[in-house]
Amino acid sequence: MAWESKPTAALAAESVSYFxxxxxxxxxxxxxxxxxxxxxxxxxxxxxxxxxxLWLVVFVLxxxxxxxxxxxxxxxxxxxxxxxxxxxxxxxxFMGHNFVRGLVTGLGLVxxxxxxxxxxxxxxxxxx
Numbered sequence: 001m002a003w004e005s006k007p008t009a010a011l012a013a014e015s016v017s018y019f020x021x022x023x024x025x026x027x028x029x030x031x032x033x034x035x036x037x038x039x040x041x042x043x044x045x046x047x048x049x050x051x052x053x054l055w056l057v058v059f060v061l062x063x064x065x066x067x068x069x070x071x072x073x074x075x076x077x078x079x080x081x082x083x084x085x086x087x088x089x090x091x092x093x094f095m096g097h098n099f100v101r102g103l104v105t106g107l108g109l110v111x112x113x114x115x116x117x118x119x120x121x122x123x124x125x126x127x128x
């Protein structure tokens with residue numbers, strides 16, 4: 001008979017494909033379906049490290065700036081004599097309470113703390 005039946009294990013071994021192997025004449029029979037070929041992982045390059053450093057500096061400066069503004073602004077004349085709140089006397093009175101000023105100052109201190117903590121805890125992977 002021209003057609004011979006092969007054992008099931010032999011058929012399974014022939015049809016197994018590994019990602020690192022490309023089908024071809026040197027490694028057995030070609031496979032009928034598509035083969036996934038994945039490129040090797042690339043190491044991060046130096047520009048990526050500089051981008052992370054730049055992002056850290058921008059983030060820390062932003063946190064410090066906003067934190068200082070939120071810490072100092074509620075205790076200045078700009079906060080109490082705000083021209084935007086002249087037409088809203090209820091909101092102006094509420095913003096004048098010391099607990100609101102303290103709350104905004106506390107948010108500013110938290111923002112400063114976030115920026116400093118981010119700068120202090122920043123670690124880079126060792127050079128390769």
